[in-house]
Amino acid sequence: MSDATQDALQRPPERRSPELDVDPYDEAVLESPYEIHAAIRNAGPVVYLKRYGVYAMGRHRNVQPTLRDWQTFSSTGGSGIADIRKPGNWRPASAIVEVDPPRHTYVRSAMQKVMSPQLIRSWREMFTVEAERLVDELLQKEVVDGVHDLAETYISTTFPPALGLRDSPERRENLFLLGSWNFDAQGPRNARFEATQKQVEEIMPWHDAMMQRENLLPGGFGDRLYQAVDAGDLEPELAPLLVRSFLRGGLDTTSSSISAALWYLSMNPAQYAMLREDPASRSRPALEEAMRLETPIQTAGRLTVRDVEVDGTLIPRDSKVMMMLASANRDPDFWDRPDEYDMTRSTLGHVALGNGIHMCIGQMIARLEGECLLTALAQRVALISPEGRPVRRINNVLRSLKSLPLRLKAA
Amino acid sequence: MPKITFIAADAVATEVQAAQGDSVMHAALGAHIKGILGECGGSLACATCHVYVDDAWADKLAPVSGLESEMLDATACGRQSNSRLCCQIDMSDALDGLTVTLPQSQL
Numbered sequence: 385m386s387d388a389t390q391d392a393l394q395r396p397p398e399r400r401s402p403e404l405d406v407d408p409y410d411e412a413v414l415e416s417p418y419e420i421h422a423a424i425r426n427a428g429p430v431v432y433l434k435r436y437g438v439y440a441m442g443r444h445r446n447v448q449p450t451l452r453d454w455q456t457f458s459s460t461g462g463s464g465i466a467d468i469r470k471p472g473n474w475r476p477a478s479a480i481v482e483v484d485p486p487r488h489t490y491v492r493s494a495m496q497k498v499m500s501p502q503l504i505r506s507w508r509e510m511f512t513v514e515a516e517r518l519v520d521e522l523l524q525k526e527v528v529d530g531v532h533d534l535a536e537t538y539i540s541t542t543f544p545p546a547l548g549l550r551d552s553p554e555r556r557e558n559l560f561l562l563g564s565w566n567f568d569a570q571g572p573r574n575a576r577f578e579a580t581q582k583q584v585e586e587i588m589p590w591h592d593a594m595m596q597r598e599n600l601l602p603g604g605f606g607d608r609l610y611q612a613v614d615a616g617d618l619e620p621e622l623a624p625l626l627v628r629s630f631l632r633g634g635l636d637t638t639s640s641s642i643s644a645a646l647w648y649l650s651m652n653p654a655q656y657a658m659l660r661e662d663p664a665s666r667s668r669p670a671l672e673e674a675m676r677l678e679t680p681i682q683t684a685g686r687l688t689v690r691d692v693e694v695d696g697t698l699i700p701r702d703s704k705v706m707m708m709l710a711s712a713n714r715d716p717d718f719w720d721r722p723d724e725y726d727m728t729r730s731t732l733g734h735v736a737l738g739n740g741i742h743m744c745i746g747q748m749i750a751r752l753e754g755e756c757l758l759t760a761l762a763q764r765v766a767l768i769s770p771e772g773r774p775v776r777r778i779n780n781v782l783r784s785l786k787s788l789p790l791r792l793k794a795a
Numbered sequence: 796m797p798k799i800t801f802i803a804a805d806a807v808a809t810e811v812q813a814a815q816g817d818s819v820m821h822a823a824l825g826a827h828i829k830g831i832l833g834e835c836g837g838s839l840a841c842a843t844c845h846v847y848v849d850d851a852w853a854d855k856l857a858p859v860s861g862l863e864s865e866m867l868d869a870t871a872c873g874r875q876s877n878s879r880l881c882c883q884i885d886m887s888d889a890l891d892g893l894t895v896t897l898p899q900s901q902l
């Protein structure tokens with residue numbers, strides 16, 4: 385064991401983190417993690433996950449301030465479970481996620497300037513047109529798959545054009561595979577990751593070509609990044625990297641949130657009725673509450689830059705600490721009726737998008753995507769009901785549905 | 796407990812009691828002030844807590860940071876010289892009586 389862990393074990397027991405032998409990456413746990421999350425919360429403010437040699441926090445009262453305290457909890461060790469500074473790390477650091485200020489401030493400001501709320505607002509019409517077209521088409525079928533037919537189709541037709549990616553027959557499948565790989569790679573180097581890695585190797589040439597300027601359509605987010613390079617506002621090497629970040633951060637996460645919203649609405653007809661009453665005010669909260677409950681990105685890693693005390697427990701410096709975001713989002717000490725879907729509650733404080741300086745830079749895009757889709761649905765569909773059991777897609781870090789059979793009743 | 800007056804776009808004024816150290820955005824959300832969204836919860840990521848600060852108060856506030864200024868360029872309604880993102884304004888007794896006007900829309 386490391387010196388740091390050795391020191392930690394010399395400490396008086398009441399200041400040491402309890403050790404847990406759980407495996408958060410076990411398939412059954414990924415299928416249904418809530419028992420493990422409760423066990424982590426109940427064990428203490430900080431626990432030590434023996435199998436992986438990392439610390440973890442599950443309580444909202446600790447997770448949220450930790451996300452805000454970038455000075456103590458650095459992102460330079462990687463946002464996943466691995467310490468990316470160590471030799472043998474199998475992936476390069478993200479140019480925006482896995483850096484601290486001042487470097488982070490520069491990169492984020494440059495990306496934020498390009499991904500401005502004005503630009504995002506300009507996509508509203510395109511998102512609305514596609515949402516309405518798709519819902520009308522699906523109403524011909526009555527029984528649809530909320531994931532494949534609705535959420536993923538909608539995201540596949542709206543998100544890539546916003547980026548400026550040329551269409552191609554393999555685009556949709558490749559983009560979702562890249563997303564799966566990105567999030568499996570944030571977990572341990574287990575069999576699951578290795579399997580996704582093998583699949584992704586075949587599409588890497590397509591992936592690399594996609595980031596290049598000549599393959600990005602004019603006016604899209606990608607092209608605008610390159611324009612920022614021309615204007616001297618962005619380092620040239622960053623443009624393809626930020627195109628990649630945009631893609632990896634924004635496709636499966638948003639799709640997962642929308643699928644989850646459909647699932648919760650199908651199980652709660654009274655909630656769906658409320659959405660129908662006032663989609664203009666309720667479509668965004670309807671998505672936000674689904675984000676809280678599903679928490680597409682389940683965990684985020686930080687590295688302690690010094691010894692730090694968290695509610696009386698000491699974490700040694702140079703330790704990887706996993707923020708259990710999904711656990712914080714259902715912590716009964718913070719949320720009233722935490723497991724209940726309620727679009728009228730205040731979701732302020734949810735950490736599905738993170739918090740602090742690294743909080744999701746694409747959140748306004750996600751919300752606009754959700755608003756347009758749920759509004760189109762609310763206007764055209766009288767009722768959404770479950771038509772069979774949903775099936776989950778199992779990934780080391782990304783939580784999402786794979787199949788959600790739904791019956792749509794026309795208004 | 797310092798007070799904030801929110802003047803909505805339709806000129807209706809609402810007075811809210813804030814806790815010491817609470818941001819104006821938090822106070823607004825706690826009082827269910829329509830017209831402040833604060834979607835990112837104060838992370839300077841959404842520009843939906845835009846307010847126009849009454850001239851009497853403008854120079855009593857902490858200055859606009861670089862990042863706040865960039866986000867102010869992205870608000871739904873036009874940026875004016877007295878524009879602020881109210882998640883960046885922390886209440887204290889020195890700001891008791893702060894008055895802000897809300898824009899037509901945050902989105």
